[in-house]
Amino acid sequence: MDNKELWESVLAQIQFHISRANFATWFQSTEVFSQKDNKVIVSVPNAFSKEWLSSKYNKLILKILHDADNKIKEVEYVIKQPQALKVQTSKISSFVDKSNNIEQLNFEEFKIDKETNLNPRYTFDNFVVGSFNELAHAAALSVSENPGLTYNPLFIYGGVGLGKTHLLQAIGNKIIENSKKKKVKYISSEKFVSNIVAAIRNHSIDTLKTNLSLIDVLIIDDVQFLAGKNKTQEEFFHTFNTLYEKNKQIVLSSDRPPNAIPELEERLRSRFEGGMIADISFPDYETRLVILKTKIQERKLELPDDVLDYIANNVKKNIRELEGAVNRLLIYYKINNTIPNFDSAKKLLRSYVFSPFDIANYKKIIEAVAKFYNLTEEEIFEDTRKKEVVRPRQVAMFLLRRELKYSFPAIARKFGGKDHTTAIYACRKISQEFEGNNKLTEEINLIKQRIYSG
Ligand code: ADP
Numbered sequence: 001m002d003n004k005e006l007w008e009s010v011l012a013q014i015q016f017h018i019s020r021a022n023f024a025t026w027f028q029s030t031e032v033f034s035q036k037d038n039k040v041i042v043s044v045p046n047a048f049s050k051e052w053l054s055s056k057y058n059k060l061i062l063k064i065l066h067d068a069d070n071k072i073k074e075v076e077y078v079i080k081q082p083q084a085l086k087v088q089t090s091k092i093s094s095f096v097d098k099s100n101n102i103e104q105l106n107f108e109e110f111k112i113d114k115e116t117n118l119n120p121r122y123t124f125d126n127f128v129v130g131s132f133n134e135l136a137h138a139a140a141l142s143v144s145e146n147p148g149l150t151y152n153p154l155f156i157y158g159g160v161g162l163g164k165t166h167l168l169q170a171i172g173n174k175i176i177e178n179s180k181k182k183k184v185k186y187i188s189s190e191k192f193v194s195n196i197v198a199a200i201r202n203h204s205i206d207t208l209k210t211n212l213s214l215i216d217v218l219i220i221d222d223v224q225f226l227a228g229k230n231k232t233q234e235e236f237f238h239t240f241n242t243l244y245e246k247n248k249q250i251v252l253s254s255d256r257p258p259n260a261i262p263e264l265e266e267r268l269r270s271r272f273e274g275g276m277i278a279d280i281s282f283p284d285y286e287t288r289l290v291i292l293k294t295k296i297q298e299r300k301l302e303l304p305d306d307v308l309d310y311i312a313n314n315v316k317k318n319i320r321e322l323e324g325a326v327n328r329l330l331i332y333y334k335i336n337n338t339i340p341n342f343d344s345a346k347k348l349l350r351s352y353v354f355s356p357f358d359i360a361n362y363k364k365i366i367e368a369v370a371k372f373y374n375l376t377e378e379e380i381f382e383d384t385r386k387k388e389v390v391r392p393r394q395v396a397m398f399l400l401r402r403e404l405k406y407s408f409p410a411i412a413r414k415f416g417g418k419d420h421t422t423a424i425y426a427c428r429k430i431s432q433e434f435e436g437n438n439k440l441t442e443e444i445n446l447i448k449q450r451i452y453s454g
C-alpha cells in the first residue's frame with residue numbers, strides 16, 4: 001500500500017473507535033509521511049497534535065497500522081506545516097459530518113435523561129469551587145449526600161451564568177449515582193408553570209399532583225419566574241408541603257433571594273426561607289483562571305499563558321461568557337490548525353471583553369429596574385403613588401444619578417418633567433438606605449449586575 005492508501009484505511013478504522021469530535025480534532029491534517037523498514041512516520045500539523053497523538057492514540061494507531069500491514073512495528077510523529085496538507089484536510093472532512101463537528105465538542109456523549117431531565121454533564125467533579133460559590137457548593141454537596149435530611153429546602157441564588165443550574169443538576173446527578181432508586185426530577189420554573197396550566201386545562205391536575213408527590217428530590221430552577229403566577233404558586237405550595245412532610249428534598253434556584261421576588265405569596269416565601277439560603281457571587285481573577293484551565297482541558301485545547309491571563313483579566317461577566325470565549329478560540333483552532341496567540345485571541349474575543357463604561361446606559365437601567373420589579377417600562381413612568389411603582393421609580397432615579405451621573409433636572413425631565421426636588425428626594429432617600437446592609441442594597445446590587453451584564 002502506498003502512503004496515501006495506508007493512511008486512508010487507518011483513518012477509516014479509527015473513526016469507529018473514537019468520537020467524531022475527537023476524530024475531527026486530532027486527525028485533521030495528518031498523513032503518512034513515509035514508511036521505512038518497520039516504521040511509519042506520520043506527519044501532524046503542530047506540536048500539540050504530536051503530543052496528543054503520541055500520548056493518547058499511539059496504541060490505537062499502531063494496532064490499526066499493524067493490522068493493515070503486520071510488518072509495521074513502530075510509529076513516529078513529525079510536525080509538518082498545514083499548508084502543505086490542504087488536500088488531505090478536505091479528504092478528512094469527507095469522513096466527518098462537517099456541520100456537526102464543532103457543536104459535538106460540547107460533550108457529544110451527554111444526553112438529557114427523559115425521566116429526570118438531568119444532563120449528566122453537570123457534575124460536582126467539573127464544578128470549580130472558590131470563595132464566590134463555596135457556601136452554595138458545600139450546601140449542595142451536603143444535600144446530595146443526605147437528601148431530605150440536612151437543608152430543606154435548599155435555595156441557591158445568584159446572577160446569570162454563574163453556575164446555579166450546574167449546581168442544581170449536580171445534586172440530582174449525584175443522588176442518582178448514589179442510589180438509582182431515588183426518583184429525582186429537575187424542572188425549570190417555566191416548564192413547571194406550563195405543566196400546571198396544561199393540567200388545569202385538561203382536568204388532570206390531580207394526576208399531576210399525585211406524580212409530583214411521588215418524587216424523592218424535586219429540583220426547580222429559576223423560581224423567580226413564578227412571580228405573579230398565582231395558580232401555580234398555590235399548587236406548588238401544596239406539593240411543597242406534601243414533599244416536605246415526607247422528608248423529601250426540595251432544591252430551588254433564583255436570580256435573587258426569596259424576599260426580593262415580587263408577587264410571591266407570603267406563605268411560599270416563608271417556605272423558601274425555611275431551609276438554607278446560599279448565594280453565588282462573582283469569581284475573582286484566580287478562580288477565573290482555574291475555571292478557564294478546567295474548560296480548556298475538557299475541550300482538549302491548550303492555550304499559552306498570556307492568552308489565559310488575558311481572558312481571565314477581561315472576560316468577567318460570568319462563567320458562561322468564559323466558556324463562550326474558550327469555544328470561540330477552539331473554533332479558531334479547529335479551522336486554522338493553529339493555537340491562537342495573544343494578538344489573535346485579543347481580536348477574537350473583542351465581544352466578550354467586559355467594560356462597564358460602554359455598557360450602562362439609560363435604556364438598560366430602566367429596562368433592568370422594570371424587569372427586576374416585574375413592571376413594564378411604561379409603568380415606572382406612571383404618575384401614581386402606588387408603593388409597587390414609587391419604590392422602583394426611586395431606584396431608577398438613584399441609578400441614573402449614581403451610574404450615569406445624570407443631573408437632577410435631567411432625571412426630572414426623564415420622569416415627565418417633575419419638579420427636580422422629587423429627583424433629589426428620591427436619590428437621597430435611596431442612597432441613605434443603600435448604605436446599610438439590607439434588602440435594598442441587595443436588590444440594587446442585583447439590578448446593577450443585570451445592567452452591566454447586558
Ligand atoms: P446559571 O444557571 O446560574 O445561569 P449555569 O449553571 O447555566 O448558570 O452556568 C453557566 C455555564 O458555566 C455552564 O456551562 C456551567 O457548566 C458553567 N459553570 C458555572 N459555574 C461553574 C463552576 N463553578 N465550575 C465550572 N463550570 C461552571
Ligand code: MG
Nearest residue numbers: 164165166221
Ligand atoms: Mg440556570
